[in-house]
Amino acid sequence: MNDQTGKLDWNEDGVPISQRFDDPYFSLQDGLAETKHVFLRGNDLPARFVDKFHVAELGFGTGLNLLATWQAWRQSGVGGTLHFTSFEAYPLDVTQMRKALDAFPEVSELADELLSRLSAKGASCDDLVFTLVTGDARETLPTWQDKADAWFLDGFSPAKNPELWEEALLRHVGSHTRSNGTFATYTAAGFVRRALSDAGFDVQRVQGFGRKRHMSIGTK
Secondary structure, three states: OOOOOOOEEEOOOOOEEEOOOOEEOOOOOOHHHHHHHHHHHHHOOOOOOOOOOEEEEEOOOOOHHHHHHHHHHHHHOOOOOEEEEEEEOOOOOHHHHHHHHOOOHHHHHHHHHHHHHOEOOEEEEOOEEEEEEEOOHHHHHHHOOOOEEEEEEOOOOOOOOHHHHOHHHHHHHHHOEEEEEEEEEOOOOHHHHHHHHHOOOEEEEEEOOOOOOEEEEEEO
């Protein structure tokens, strides 16, 4: 495993913890429920789904957000293709992802489908085009040639991973969002909300998940 790969510890409940950032990859309470509350509900999904709807994400992690979104897409019956792009500096390998995702049997079939096709650049399935952009998002996002309908801002906590919450990067999030596009994030840190407001979003602080009192959402 090289220095550009995610390095993990596992707590007693089987939750993966980043060695680099000393932060869990998903909620210690229920990672799938957190994803549905923060990122799906926070972006008013699946109600907004249409063919070629494009989700972009800072921080791919275990792939749980993608799987929850893909599951919601299929259950919505909207048809067509979901586009999902993740920016990740330290990707996990398939073995690490599979071990982490074993905690969520609700998405096990989708996990098998994704991981069997996953490459260093993403995966393509019948109703999903997934693009994985590896490297520092501060360098890769500015040159991205697309725009998202919804953003999942899911880097490790701003206190431990400040690079993914810098004002300049969040400005690029704004410029790579379609008109009336949205973002959602678990953090309600004031400097993050101010940066997203400056990036062109109407930002709101709303109820968070579990023990987190607040989170942030916004519309461009």
